[in-house]
Amino acid sequence: MIIIMDPQATVAQISRVLRAVEEIGFQPRPSHGKNGTVIGVMGAGDNARLRELASLDGVAEVTTMNTPFKLSAREYRPESTIVELSGGRLGGDDFIVMAGPCSVESHDQLFDAARAVRAAGAVVLRGGAFKPRTSPYSFMGLGEEGLRLLLAAKRELGLDVITEAMAPDQVALVAKYADIIQIGARNMQNYALLEEVGRIRKPVMLKRGMMSTVEELLLAAEYIMSNGNQQVILCERGIRTFETATRNTCDISAVPVLKDKTHLPVIVDPSHAVGVREYIPAVARAALAAGADGIIVEVHCNPAEALSDGAQALTPSMFADLMETLRPIAAAVGKNMAGPQEG
Numbered sequence: 276m277i278i279i280m281d282p283q284a285t286v287a288q289i290s291r292v293l294r295a296v297e298e299i300g301f302q303p304r305p306s307h308g309k310n311g312t313v314i315g316v317m318g319a320g321d322n323a324r325l326r327e328l329a330s331l332d333g334v335a336e337v338t339t340m341n342t343p344f345k346l347s348a349r350e351y352r353p354e355s356t357i358v359e360l361s362g363g364r365l366g367g368d369d370f371i372v373m374a375g376p377c378s379v380e381s382h383d384q385l386f387d388a389a390r391a392v393r394a395a396g397a398v399v400l401r402g403g404a405f406k407p408r409t410s411p412y413s414f415m416g417l418g419e420e421g422l423r424l425l426l427a428a429k430r431e432l433g434l435d436v437i438t439e440a441m442a443p444d445q446v447a448l449v450a451k452y453a454d455i456i457q458i459g460a461r462n463m464q465n466y467a468l469l470e471e472v473g474r475i476r477k478p479v480m481l482k483r484g485m486m487s488t489v490e491e492l493l494l495a496a497e498y499i500m501s502n503g504n505q506q507v508i509l510c511e512r513g514i515r516t517f518e519t520a521t522r523n524t525c526d527i528s529a530v531p532v533l534k535d536k537t538h539l540p541v542i543v544d545p546s547h548a549v550g551v552r553e554y555i556p557a558v559a560r561a562a563l564a565a566g567a568d569g570i571i572v573e574v575h576c577n578p579a580e581a582l583s584d585g586a587q588a589l590t591p592s593m594f595a596d597l598m599e600t601l602r603p604i605a606a607a608v609g610k611n612m613a614g615p616q617e618g
């Protein structure tokens with residue numbers, strides 16, 4: 276259920292309703308927006324008593340939500356959530372490009388890629404320190420050493436950093452180093468992990484599971500948000516279909532669907548969606564044209580030597596070319612290409 280307050284409702288009237296919701300045994304989650312306050316009602320209890328709150332002063336409507344997801348729903352919070360980054364506002368008018376290698380492999384490999392993506396205009400550096408690999412015999416990442424290198428690159432180059440946490444007991448460590456914590460596709464329904472990142476106060480990028488629906492993605496976001504962390508970024512990274520020409524199938528239509536159904540920022544990962552270097556720039560451009568708030572792209576200075584995902588790594592010059600072709604599309608769809616901090 277949600278309680279929609281009159282746009283003119285006073286603070287006292289809102290407080291009165293919040294108390295009443297608690298008295299009936301539910302948990303109120305107010306969202307204060309430009310057009311007034313909407314109170315999400317969480318928990319299970321006596322819905323009839325809840326409906327009676329419609330008679331309280333300042334209440335416009337008590338209504339059932341039409342969607343199984345609640346805190347992430349645009350119905351509950353019409354205004355877009357903005358994740359403030361040092362390079363721009365994700366979810367607002369800015370188009371945010373995150374780029375870097377699949378894995379952090381060494382100091383020089385990371386810094387070379389970081390300098391290249393920064394020079395081309397990326398504002399967030401990506402790089403995995405803890406890698407979820409399909410085979411247990413593949414490179415697993417440098418662990419904390421990788422996190423230290425990411426932080427060093429952030430300090431030297433003024434980029435925000437995104438990196439993955441794979442298990443609940445890694446979250447505090449990753450949060451010490453990263454600006455955005457990534458939850459990978461394979462972990463989209465790792466509920467203990469979602470709850471743990473729900474308890475921290477740093478942005479979380481939640482990737483869509485490769486066999487998950489949009490609704491399941493939003494319900495996974497609810498696990499994070501209902502634990503208190505509202506800074507959730509959703510990422511379409513391709514889903515499994517019968518098609519084998521690409522690594523996955525980029526569900527580009529998920530972008531307008533998500534932008535309609537949720538107030539959370541939406542980005543696309545064309546690298547894992549497509550998996551084939553040559554086809555990635557076109558899908559990156561499609562993401563921007565479809566209304567995404569950003570992209571996350573893998574870039575490596577020497578893809579042939581990459582320890583993971585070399586086939587989908589853009590070279591620095593391919594990435595720089597992509598950035599130039601994004602600019603006119605951004606202008607056409609009313610987005611501003613964010614750039615790295617000066618200095």
Ligand code: PEP
Pocket residue numbers: 377403407458459460461482512544547
């Ligand atoms: C990644 O971004 O490094 C990654 C492993 O992606 P995904 O979880 O989408 O497979």
Ligand code: MN
Pocket residue numbers: 377378547573583584
């Ligand atoms: Mn990868």
